[in-house]
Amino acid sequence: MKIINTTRPVSLTELKQFLDEKLNPLFQKQRQLELAFDTRINDEGVEIYNTGLYDGFLFRFEIKGTEMNVIKSEHYTDDVNVLTLEDILNNLFLEFPGRDQIKYIGEES
Numbered sequence: 158m159k160i161i162n163t164t165r166p167v168s169l170t171e172l173k174q175f176l177d178e179k180l181n182p183l184f185q186k187q188r189q190l191e192l193a194f195d196t197r198i199n200d201e202g203v204e205i206y207n208t209g210l211y212d213g214f215l216f217r218f219e220i221k222g223t224e225m226n227v228i229k230s231e232h233y234t235d236d237v238n239v240l241t242l243e244d245i246l247n248n249l250f251l252e253f254p255g256r257d258q259i260k261y262i263g264e265e266s
Contacts, residue, residue: 159227160263161250167220173203175253183245192238215239
């Protein structure tokens, strides 16, 4: 799990809109593959899916005030598409909620 502490609370709706706008075009550019991912808001947070290829979520973002927990599904850790998504997400974290608003990024096993 990745933990991101920010200087302001993160909105689930704002995060979902950001991912909807950025994730698929960046994935298709980096992987050169016509594969799309869906984002959903639910009781857990924002989740990334591709129900055609994968059972369950690939990544989940749980928001707790100024802390955002990024949880990667344990079922697809070596999958090339998921690794590509993870790389893209790591770069997007610096865009959202903004490099100047991130206090800390850490990993927890």
